[in-house]
Amino acid sequence: MGRVAVLLCVVALSVSLVPLVAVVTYIVSRGIPALSGGFLVHTPTPPGIPGNGIGNSIVGTLIIVGLAMAMAVPVGLAAALFVVERSGKVSATLRFVADVFTGAPSIAIGVFAYAVFVVAFGYSGLAGSFALAVLMLPIMLRANEEAMFTVPDDLWEAGLALGSPRARVVRSVVLRTALPGIVTGNLLAMARAIGETAPLIFTIFGSQFFVLRPTAPMAAMPLTIFTNATQAYPDAQRTAWGSALVLLVLVVVISVAARAVAAHLNRRTR
């Protein structure tokens, strides 16, 4: 019995690892040939012209995701604090909405951002940031809430019993104790958003040039992959594979960083 169960587990594990390993090896093997000759720093060239690059997409992704974090992180923290502090109907509703939005298709969020942002202000990197912020917010809210709930009530009371103002207890005890969880949750939300394509299709339009102004249309890696992969030119397809590899590495780096930061913050406490 025991041996059969172990065998089944091993088989299941292998089956679930196969697609993961296949995707990674395929992207790496197809992506590496594109990485030569300034691929990471150049702007795109027309098909057939050498010296193609995705430098502007990388910069665009960093700016768009950075701004999205700047929008979503404070709101996510404030909303989580509200949910933790008030256990009323509003909190329950907020939590329910967050759950629903976590499962919402990202293309729906893209259309939503188009309707409320692009229609009024036109295509821009900022519109993409807004869409990604909407995508990340529910994930961050739940992650922050989870992290804050694990702070024992003991510590709340210890802080309050010292005569400290409540806001100070929240800041110096609750948020500080929950910090590893909050940082991890927010970075993982970012890793999810950085690869999202659908919210960007409707919002940032894309660009062939280095654009640093977020109110103008911008390029981003997922969109570059999408537009290049759907073209017939081998050059364009190679660009798509190269971008996919860079994006994959970026996501892995962020995920590892999330764990490293959490481990570092935790080590200082025990």
Place this chain on the structure above:
Amino acid sequence: MNDLQNFPRHHEDVAATLAARLAEEAHVGAGPATRTAVGEPTVDARPHPRVPALTLDDVGVSFGHHVAVRKTTLALAATRVTALVGPSGCGKTSILRAINRLHDHTGGVVTGSIRLGELDVYGPNTSPELVRSRVGMVFQRPNPFPTMSIFDNVVSGLRFNGVRSKTLLAEAGEAALRQSALWDIVKDRLREPAVRLSGGQQQRLCIARALAVEPEVLLMDEPCSALDPIATGKIEALITELSAHVTVVLVTHNMFQAARVSDETAVFLLGEERVGELVEFGATAEVFSSPRDERTRAYVTGHIG
């Protein structure tokens, strides 16, 4: 030091210990051993006069429809140790948490009046922060802030209340650690995480943390329930020393602990409709040797509760 310092605490026949302590109390307490009604001042074994520091008048605590404790009228004496004893669920912890308005945080409702000197604890213009800075608290389980060093824990109350001066914090931190008999142990490792200390040391750190804000009253909610006998002995010795300057209110399940460290004892029991009530209050020696209430007698001799 106090006479309790020499007193055998552990690995002794506890009943014999208790009896010896009671005999000693009776001997030391030279004054007339008058019995008083609940809530009124009681006989005092100490040379200096008994001054009420904290007066509870008809205090009740309820959570939603559940009444935890009611009709508690008590005058707790300054610089004495008052033990609140009684079985689980009889409301002694609820009373303790009413004193520093901790029920504000958990949603309990407090009725009646509590006065801390001239301060009306539940007055309309009284801030809970003010009350809590004058009434410190030590909890059942040691709860140092896990993200902070030993030193940061001790001075956290001062920092949270806006004290920035490094010299002031260093002085207050050292004084509080000396008071809690921890200075010699931790003076070379003040920057280490507090959670590296042993359980008993953590609890003394929590006492130091509470003392650093210089409270008049120290509430202790079964401070030894998570500790081994040796650590318990150290905390008990500390309580006796602290009571020279601070009014100590000690909730304990342990009758012997109450007898060892307290000057006065309040006994809570479950009354009608399973609501906690104060049934007896007086000098510890008398509550234990000649209780006025029949239920108290049954409880302190171990027949109920």
